[in-house]
Amino acid sequence: MAQQNHNMLEVSGLKKRFGDDIVLDGVDLTVSRGEVVVILGSSGCGKSTLLRCINGLESVDEGSIRIDGEEVAVGSRSLTRLRQKIGMVFQSYDLFPHKNILDNITLAPVKVQKRSKQEARAQAEQLLRRVGLWEKRKAYPRELSGGQKQRVAIVRALCLNPEIMLFDEVTAALDPEMVREVLDVMLELAQGGMTMLIVTHEMQFARAVADRIVFLDEGKVLENLPAEEFFENPRTQRAKDFLQTFEFKKQ
Amino acid sequence: MQGSGIEVLFLGSNFARLLEGLWVTMRISILAVVMSVPLGILFGLFMTLQNPIAKAVSRVYLEFIRIMPQLVLLFIAYFGVTRAFGWNWDAEFSAVLVFTLWGTAEMGDLVRGALKSIPQHQYDSAQALGMSRMQTFGYIIIPQTLRRLLPPTINLTTRMIKTTSLVVLIGITEVLKVGKQIIDVNRFRYPTASLWVYGAVFILYFLACWPVSVLAKYLEKRWR
Numbered sequence: 241m242a243q244q245n246h247n248m249l250e251v252s253g254l255k256k257r258f259g260d261d262i263v264l265d266g267v268d269l270t271v272s273r274g275e276v277v278v279i280l281g282s283s284g285c286g287k288s289t290l291l292r293c294i295n296g297l298e299s300v301d302e303g304s305i306r307i308d309g310e311e312v313a314v315g316s317r318s319l320t321r322l323r324q325k326i327g328m329v330f331q332s333y334d335l336f337p338h339k340n341i342l343d344n345i346t347l348a349p350v351k352v353q354k355r356s357k358q359e360a361r362a363q364a365e366q367l368l369r370r371v372g373l374w375e376k377r378k379a380y381p382r383e384l385s386g387g388q389k390q391r392v393a394i395v396r397a398l399c400l401n402p403e404i405m406l407f408d409e410v411t412a413a414l415d416p417e418m419v420r421e422v423l424d425v426m427l428e429l430a431q432g433g434m435t436m437l438i439v440t441h442e443m444q445f446a447r448a449v450a451d452r453i454v455f456l457d458e459g460k461v462l463e464n465l466p467a468e469e470f471f472e473n474p475r476t477q478r479a480k481d482f483l484q485t486f487e488f489k490k491q
Numbered sequence: 492m493q494g495s496g497i498e499v500l501f502l503g504s505n506f507a508r509l510l511e512g513l514w515v516t517m518r519i520s521i522l523a524v525v526m527s528v529p530l531g532i533l534f535g536l537f538m539t540l541q542n543p544i545a546k547a548v549s550r551v552y553l554e555f556i557r558i559m560p561q562l563v564l565l566f567i568a569y570f571g572v573t574r575a576f577g578w579n580w581d582a583e584f585s586a587v588l589v590f591t592l593w594g595t596a597e598m599g600d601l602v603r604g605a606l607k608s609i610p611q612h613q614y615d616s617a618q619a620l621g622m623s624r625m626q627t628f629g630y631i632i633i634p635q636t637l638r639r640l641l642p643p644t645i646n647l648t649t650r651m652i653k654t655t656s657l658v659v660l661i662g663i664t665e666v667l668k669v670g671k672q673i674i675d676v677n678r679f680r681y682p683t684a685s686l687w688v689y690g691a692v693f694i695l696y697f698l699a700c701w702p703v704s705v706l707a708k709y710l711e712k713r714w715r
Contacts, residue, residue: 295619323621334616338634338714347630348620393616400620 246309248273248404248435249294253303256289256459263289265459266303271404276436278446278467281456282482287439288331290456291406294437295328308403324353327397331409333389335381335396341368342377345396353400360399367395371425387418391425404435411442423449443486447471455479496683500691505673509688512666513695519583519665520652523590527651528644530591531598538603549599556596562657564589569661586658590651597647605639606632638714645707649700666692 249271256264263286271277279287292298294305299314306312307322335344342364349360368374371391381389390410397405407426411419423445430436430449440446446453446467453470455463455478462476474480500506538549556564568585572578580588609632617627659668670688677684 292615297615297618320621320623323619326619328616328619330612330616330619332610332612334612336613336617336631336635338638348622351626351630352621396620 246306247271248275248308249437250306250309251290251294251303254290254293254300254305255302256286256293256298257301263459264293267456267459267461269454269461269464271435271437273403273435274433275451276430276434276438276449277452277454278438278440278450279454279456280440280446280482285456286459287456288408291328291408291437291439295323295326295406320352324400325403327394327400327402327405329390329393329397329405329407329410331412333381333386333393333413335389335392337381340378340380341373341384341392344381344392345399348396349399364395364399367398368392370428371395385418386414387421390414390418390422394422394425394429398429404437405429407436407438407440409439409441411440443471443483455482457482496681497687499673499677499681499684500687502677506691508669508673509666509691509695512664512669513699515583515663515665516652516655517699519586519590519658519663520648520655522587523594523655524648524651526587526591527594527598527647530595532602534595534599535602535606538599539606553596553600556593561589561593561654562660564593565657565661582658582661582663585661586655586663590655594647594651598644601640601643601647602636605636608639609635641714642707642711645703645710649703652700652703653696666695 247270249269251267251269254264254267254269255262267286267290269277269290279290281287289298293300294307294312296312296314296319300312304311307325310318310322312322313319335341336347339347342361345364345368346357346360349355349363350357364377365374368377371394373388373391373395376384376388376392381392384392393410394405410426411422414422419442423442426436426438427445427449436449438446438449450467453463453465453467454461455470455474455476457478463470463474463479465475470479471483474483500509534549534552537545538553540546565585568589569580569582572580572585613631613635614627617631622630655665656667658665664672670692674684674688681687
């Protein structure tokens with residue numbers, strides 16, 4: 241089924257408006273299989289909207305998005321099938337509060353992918369053990385810390401066996417001590433060869449995990465460079481200014 | 492117990508009559524609740540529509556029912572409608588109608604509030620997992636809405652049971668009216684009858700509403 245000649249993700253000429261606001265203004269972006277791309281940019285530059293468009297949570301005004309060669313079209317029948325190839329983790333803790341951890345994870349594999357309960361459970365167990373939360377399988381989301389919830393959210397997305405993972409500022413709402421445990425899970429995923437598109441404000445992490453950095457500003461891609469090069473030698477003044485804001489020096 | 496007057500409750504068929512009166516109360520409220528809940532759910536869904544006409548209609552209905560005292564509504568249904576249109580509705584029918592209209596409005600508002608309180612990211616994450624609209628509502632939104640809805644629905648139920656005492660004023664012989672009759676008949680032989688009879692009515696109302704309140708508390712704790 242996997243067509244190796246396609247890029248995992250191809251975004252071309254993407255435009256998105258909210259009313260009179262142009263949020264995405266002709267974005268081109270490709271992610272090949274196994275690549276880890278981090279999107280950087282100041283708040284309101286359209287990073288989250290871009291991820292939401294890729295997953296079909298927002299409709300697109302112009303341009304196209306292809307996952308594995310197949311067009312993402314809001315409202316089409318193929319969308320729910322296509323979404324199974326895309327795992328997404330959000331900033332807000334988005335676990336289902338009325339279901340325990342195990343049910344949170346196995347709900348979609350069983351109901352959407354029509355897999356057997358035992359098989360979904362077995363995979364959930366293996367994934368939960370990997371993030372060290374198997375003991376919490378019977379707990380409800382409210383009994384977990386923020387970092388634990390985000391690790392479960394990642395497992396929940398992984399349990400659908402997606403081909404690409406989208407992370408939308410998954411550590412932004414966490415206490416600083418909890419950030420590490422979530423980033424470690426993501427780093428491990430990246431090393432395991434998962435294709436990932438990450439929006440984050442953690443610069444150190446971005447540098448460690450990314451193959452490529454895409455710098456967005458006012459809905460446009462200003463830079464699209466290998467990670468080291470971006471951090472060492474950003475081309476645009478805007479990117480330099482942006483990176484400067486994360487540096488602290490004694491005046 | 493000689494002379495305390497409590498035996499007035501057990502004279503003849505007095506106690507059975509009180510229970511019969513209670514049954515009238517319960518019959519009206521149960522019918523009204525049973526009809527209000529499904530109608531209220533539909534009305535609540537209707538209120539969440541973005542259509543401006545739907546919004547205006549539901550707003551007028553909700554405000555009208557809320558502003559009018561239930562007694563006035565009862566009088567309109569029982570006396571007013573007969574005067575205006577010559578439809579001779581039976582008192583109990585009028586009562587059930589009014590309480591259903593009231594319950595539907597209140598229930599609808601509860602449903603609307605519960606639906607709106609489910610955060611957007613619950614819809615988003617269900618869809619991101621590939622769920623269809625039906626699956627999103629069936630597995631994620633409706634179960635959470637019901638949990639939020641149950642305690643206030645049960646409170647509404649007890650309020651409806653208590654408010655049915657107003658139907659006395661359109662001539663229905665419910666528990667309070669029976670009590671009054673017993674007191675009036677025994678005024679001279681048992682001057683303290685009112686204390687015992689109203690006391691008994693109080694306990695009967697309590698017995699009718701209390702289990703419902705307990706259920707509400709239990710569910711609130713379990714589903715928090």
